């Protein structure tokens with residue numbers, strides 16, 4: 001995976017020794033971030049290589065659905081005048097406007113009908129990169145008895161990073177799906193730095209082959 005440096009790889013490999021395999025069970029949930037048309041090739045804010053992770057995420061979905069474990073789908077869901085848009089003085093082109101085609105989940109992502117949808121960025125004045133900015137999210141996790149979150153999706157350096165930070169600060173265990181994330185990389189190292197930060201703060205890096 002091109003976005004990792006040798007140092008990142010060795011960091012993850014050293015961690016992997018204690019987590020060669022990871023067994024799914026009660027209390028685990030899959031959390032998929034922002035697999036929406038606007039973040040994919042041809043979209044308003046396409047994340048480089050974003051579509052490459054969709055087949056991988058579909059396999060994670062299979063693993064969780066098979067065990068009847070909950071799957072949460074986070075979506076960026078902005079009002080038309082959201083503060084993060086360039087027209088409002090923000091950093092991003094207009095993207096993921098609620099109910100637009102660009103805000104729809106990719107048709108290639110095989111979400112189960114039971115998937116729980118978490119909208120974020122719905123406030124005009126709030127950036128809302130983390131899924132936890134949706135007040136009901138934590139409640140839904142607690143109602144479902146979730147204690148460990150397996151997190152993948154887009155973008156490594158924004159939603160994934162901020163959701164992982166908040167999950168760790170709320171004392172959830174966090175498993176980072178390193179083969180199912182991609183970064184925007186406004187600055188060249190943003191994705192790498194984000195991965196390092198998440199791991200240093202306690203997220204456990206895994207890949208699909210390690211799930212059993």
Ligand code: VGL
Nearest residue numbers: 076092129154155158159
């Ligand atoms: C995101 C850029 C703009 C994200 C949202 O959630 O990763 N990134 N809006």
Ligand code: ZN
Nearest residue numbers: 076084096121
């Ligand atoms: Zn956004």
